[in-house]
Amino acid sequence: MARVVDLRSDTVTQPTEAMREAMATAVVGDDGYGEDPTVAALEARFATLTAKEAALFVPSGVMGNQIALRVLCAPGDVILTGAHQHVVGFEMGAAARNAGVQFWTVDDAAGVFDPTEVAEALAAEDDHQVAVRALAVENTHMYAGGVPWSSPVLAELAAQVGERPIHLDGARLFNAAVATGEGAAALCAPATTVMACLSKGLCAPVGSMLAGPASLIERARVERKRLGGALRQAGVLAAAGIVALDTMVERLADDHRRARHLAEAFARALPEADYDPATCRTNVVSFDHPEARRIVADLGEVGVLGGTVGPRRARFVTHHDVDDDGLERAVAAVARLRG
Ligand SMILES: *Cc1c(COP(=O)(O)O)cnc(C)c1O
Numbered sequence: 001m002a003r004v005v006d007l008r009s010d011t012v013t014q015p016t017e018a019m020r021e022a023m024a025t026a027v028v029g030d031d032g033y034g035e036d037p038t039v040a041a042l043e044a045r046f047a048t049l050t051a052k053e054a055a056l057f058v059p060s061g062v063m064g065n066q067i068a069l070r071v072l073c074a075p076g077d078v079i080l081t082g083a084h085q086h087v088v089g090f091e092m093g094a095a096a097r098n099a100g101v102q103f104w105t106v107d108d109a110a111g112v113f114d115p116t117e118v119a120e121a122l123a124a125e126d127d128h129q130v131a132v133r134a135l136a137v138e139n140t141h142m143y144a145g146g147v148p149w150s151s152p153v154l155a156e157l158a159a160q161v162g163e164r165p166i167h168l169d170g171a172r173l174f175n176a177a178v179a180t181g182e183g184a185a186a187l188c189a190p191a192t193t194v195m196a197c198l199s200k201g202l203c204a205p206v207g208s209m210l211a212g213p214a215s216l217i218e219r220a221r222v223e224r225k226r227l228g229g230a231l232r233q234a235g236v237l238a239a240a241g242i243v244a245l246d247t248m249v250e251r252l253a254d255d256h257r258r259a260r261h262l263a264e265a266f267a268r269a270l271p272e273a274d275y276d277p278a279t280c281r282t283n284v285v286s287f288d289h290p291e292a293r294r295i296v297a298d299l300g301e302v303g304v305l306g307g308t309v310g311p312r313r314a315r316f317v318t319h320h321d322v323d324d325d326g327l328e329r330a331v332a333a334v335a336r337l338r339g
Helices: 017-025 037-050 061-072 094-099 115-127 151-161 173-180 184-188 214-226 235-247 252-269 292-301 324-335
Strands: 054-058 078-082 102-106 132-138 166-170 193-197 208-212 284-288 307-310 313-317
Touching: 017 235, 037 054, 037 184, 037 193, 037 208, 037 235, 054 061, 054 214, 054 235, 061 094, 061 132, 061 166, 061 193, 061 208, 061 214, 078 115, 102 115, 115 132, 115 151, 132 151, 151 166, 151 184, 166 173, 166 184, 173 184, 173 193, 173 252, 208 214, 252 284, 252 313, 252 324, 292 307, 292 313, 292 324
Parallel strands: 078 102, 078 132, 132 166, 166 193
Antiparallel strands: 054 208, 193 208, 284 313, 307 313
16 A cells, blocks of 8 residues: 555644754753743744733643633633534533533534624523623634634624633634734734644644733633643743744645645545535635545545544545645545545
């Protein structure tokens, strides 16, 4: 069998040579005492990129989201989200366990929210229902197929929700920035807190960032410790994160171009899926098909790995470690699929 083309996720990448070099030579200290200069540099860098007062290095995106819920909400609070967001369906019920919050979900099949549904949720307290305390938005929206929210759409939502805080789950924030041509800071402006992963398309081996107002990030530091996520000489990891932010963002455009090419191949091979490849604007190819599991298995047999994110929803994700040659092998395998 030819070399495997691993499109299961953009988390499967190897750290680059530059990252390994930076990790080997990183100046480190005990971050529990605030003495790791490399962690401090990474946090400052991310805060600048997102135009927030402060940032915190966390071990994973899930932990970043969970900490945000804990600092923005109290147990029993309702947070409005899209029905298919990561924080709702893909974090093992962590929000209930760690933050005690309840979700009010709106339709997000197209990635963004329907303003009418949002308005109804916000008005619910007039009908003796629980008040919406905060919102969580995902940019890019993974399940919907890596759909980016542009800043005008985010600004419209922010205007609608008034004073309520917005948490931006930006696991793939930089994919959104590249796809929309907007800076990360513009995309983060309507949000109170923002989480972004260094370990996805940006190729760092470990870690995510949480940014927001200094007072909230101070509390986030305490919550990180409560969750067991405080680290010591974490500069060895932060060093790779700095390389990720400094050198791995622009190239995401290559992943987006390849994903669109793959999306077109699926649309041609599986017309019954009614998949519009133009909806693929970043690095996630995701579509409904009654036999999604069988399609993933058939491709797996010939060394093209993907996955399902729902019973009828297939997902393939492009990243740094799949080049044009690998992508062409995937496209050829898709062309041989039976529908
Ligand atoms: C991957 C992902 C996360 C969680 O990140 P981990 O580092 O895997 O914990 C959160 N939100 C979204 C949208 C993701 O895709």
